[in-house]
Amino acid sequence: MGDKKLEHVSDLLSPYLDDQVTIAERQAVEGHVRECPQCRLQLDELRNLTAALGSLPARPAPRSFVIGPRAIKPAALSGTPGGLLRAVSSIAASLLFVALSVNLAVRGLPRQAAAISVFRSSEIRPQAAAASGPPLAAARAASSGAPAAAAQPAAASARAVGVGPGTNTPAPAAPAAEPAPPAIGAGTGASPPAASTGAAFSPSIDWPVLATELGLLAIALVAAAYSVRWWRR
């Protein structure tokens, strides 16, 4: 009984010291400590403790923490690293999306383009060569390292083994047919699909390299943003 009473009052001693008890609780504490030497001792010790804590000497600040004008800008920036990182991440994501799209387009379409080229080079090439094609075709063939004359027999042999517009062109047939598209697009007056294919994949742009460069640029941007954030901290 005595222990239970002591425990109950013990819970009230701290708020009693801070005058955070009700009138009834106050009367209960004051009535109890008059009779209980243990609670009275505990109350005295708590009173001394709080007085001692309130008398702890303050340590002087080792320096002034006043904020200088120069410190504001880095502080403001460091306060919004999320904004910087969000912006850079958005740009990087866009670049990666473009790189992926280009990569898919380049990997997916050349087969069709090559197949079309093989078909056309074998079908149209003879007339085109007779009209206005030879100089440009020869130049292209020279730049690709194969003689212009060699392209036609190779294409013809490819058709002979069944390569056509509706089939996936085997890898060896594509290089042989490469010189054809510029010749068609350049001035043969060939059909519209042939012209559009030639325009979409201009030989002056190396699409896989461009896609790789965009991807690397995105990675570099993210790395730079995180470096700046780390450096500012």
Added chain:
Amino acid sequence: MTAAACAGSLAAFNQLVELHQQGVFNVCLRMLGSTTAAEDATQETFFAAYRSVKGFKGGSFRAWMLRIAANQCYDQMRGRQRHPTDWLDEDAPFADPDPQPDAVVLSAEVVKTLEAAILKLPPEQRLCVLLVDVQGLDYDEASRAMEVSLGTVKSRLSRARARLRELLPEDLRLKSGG
């Protein structure tokens, strides 16, 4: 002064810094137990306060500032993952080289014993004792600074004082206050 600081005046804000820097530093020091860590936390507190002072919605500015300081201290504790008493042993942060004689009421031994005992409290209880008993905030200010209810302040403080009483050597319990 507070209104001018909230309006973006750096000069007004720095006046508030000068007014509160000692209190903030002392809370950080006794929360973290390291002068270096307390210095970092104090500086970060004022940077963070300056960035968000426009959002101050009135009330006790000291409680608002100490709430930021408490959060900085918790961040430091999480980041370092070290027990504060280890820092106490390594850095000896309580050897004050320049005490203020007129402010000293307790003996150096009692001060050191009390501060070491405070560092042994759980962080939430430690903060509660520092805010109410050492810094002299009332329960309402402490509840704002700790972002808890008045009842939580009352119970945390009660447990913290009981624990401190246990931690103090018996011969210091009665004479510690004078």
